[in-house]
Amino acid sequence: xxxxxxxxxxxxxxxxxxxxxxxxxxxxxxxxxxxxxxxxxxxxxxxxxxxxxxxxxxxxxxxxxxxxxxxxxxxxxxxxxxxxxxxxxxxxxxxxxxxxxxxxxxxxxxxxxxxxxxxxxxxxxxxxxxxxxxxxxxxxxxxxxxxxxxxxxxxxxxxxxxxxxxxxxxxxxxxxxxxxxxxxxxxxxxxxxxxxxxxxxxxxxxxxxxxxxxxxxxxxxxxxxxxxxxxxxxxxxxxxxxxxxxxxxxxxxxxxxxxxxxxxxxxxx
Numbered sequence: 001x002x003x004x005x006x007x008x009x010x011x012x013x014x015x016x017x018x019x020x021x022x023x024x025x026x027x028x029x030x031x032x033x034x035x036x037x038x039x040x041x042x043x044x045x046x047x048x049x050x051x052x053x054x055x056x057x058x059x060x061x062x063x064x065x066x067x068x069x070x071x072x073x074x075x076x077x078x079x080x081x082x083x084x085x086x087x088x089x090x091x092x093x094x095x096x097x098x099x100x101x102x103x104x105x106x107x108x109x110x111x112x113x114x115x116x117x118x119x120x121x122x123x124x125x126x127x128x129x130x131x132x133x134x135x136x137x138x139x140x141x142x143x144x145x146x147x148x149x150x151x152x153x154x155x156x157x158x159x160x161x162x163x164x165x166x167x168x169x170x171x172x173x174x175x176x177x178x179x180x181x182x183x184x185x186x187x188x189x190x191x192x193x194x195x196x197x198x199x200x201x202x203x204x205x206x207x208x209x210x211x212x213x214x215x216x217x218x219x220x221x222x223x224x225x226x227x228x229x230x231x232x233x234x235x236x237x238x239x240x241x242x243x244x245x246x247x248x249x250x251x252x253x254x255x256x257x258x259x260x261x262x263x264x265x266x267x268x269x
Contacts, residue, residue: 035122114161120165122154128168134224136203138185139178146170179205184248187211190232191218200245210259212241223262234260 132140132147149167151157157164183203189211190196197218199211209222209229219238222231234241237260243258246252 017232111211117161121161121168124168125150125154125164128171132171134226135175135206135230136178136183136209136224137187138183138231139206140204141173142178143171143174146174175206178203179207181205182248184245189220189231192220193218201244202241202244202248208261210237210241210243210244212238216242221260232262 013236028203056109060187129147129150132143137144140208146167149159149163151159151164182205185201185203187199187201188203191213197213199213199218201211201222203209205226209231210219211222211231212219216238217235218233219235219241220231220233221237240257240259243252243255244257247254247257
């Protein structure tokens with residue numbers, strides 16, 4: 001910059017001398033002056049180009065600054081958004097942890113309750129099976145399909161507790177239904193005098209039963225016991241039992257019939 005200014009100064013000085021009527025310079029001086037003017041012109045052009053380049057750089061820098069500023073503002077907004085999301089996520093994680101703790105506590109409680117219920121189910125299954133050992137044949141035939149649903153090993157079975165309860169309830173429902181009705185059926189039974197014969201049997205619920213042969217020569221009374229039904233010969237009541245069978249089969253009109261009754265305490269399980 002100093003050389004440019006010096007050259008411009010010399011050019012200006014030469015011009016001033018010429019205007020003031022200074023003595024005419026020699027050819028060599030004129031050449032030197034011409035070279036100085038050319039150098040000044042070239043320096044001036046370079047200076048103008050540099051100024052233009054500086055101005056362009058300033059404009060580019062200003063535009064770049066604005067772009068960077070806008071980008072920084074956008075990034076600041078995104079950072080704030082991420083911070084807000086992180087805060088929400090932390091709250092959600094805290095809530096999820098609380099819910100997970102509650103679920104774990106519920107799981108422990110359910111596992112404890114399940115163990116208790118399973119113990120009750122196993123007890124009910126065993127008691128129901130023991131009841132079936134003293135049930136009459138017609139009832140056993142009726143619940144045969146249901147009783148097959150009992151698990152072979154109650155402790156390791158994969159059957160759900162609800163399914164096992166349904167099985168128990170199904171059998172007890174049939175037992176209760178049978179106990180509230182009078183059933184008449186045909187069976188083959190051993191007689192007191194020896195031999196077997198087909199008999200007509202009447203079950204009065206699960207508390208009393210009677211049988212009589214077709215010819216009325218043999219009859220008996222049955223009551224449930226711990227190992228099945230116990231039968232006692234009552235040939236003296238054959239006529240009355242036969243009359244009851246005829247009424248149940250609609251072979252005779254309804255009438256009052258006196259039948260022998262055995263009072264017992266029942267089967268406790």
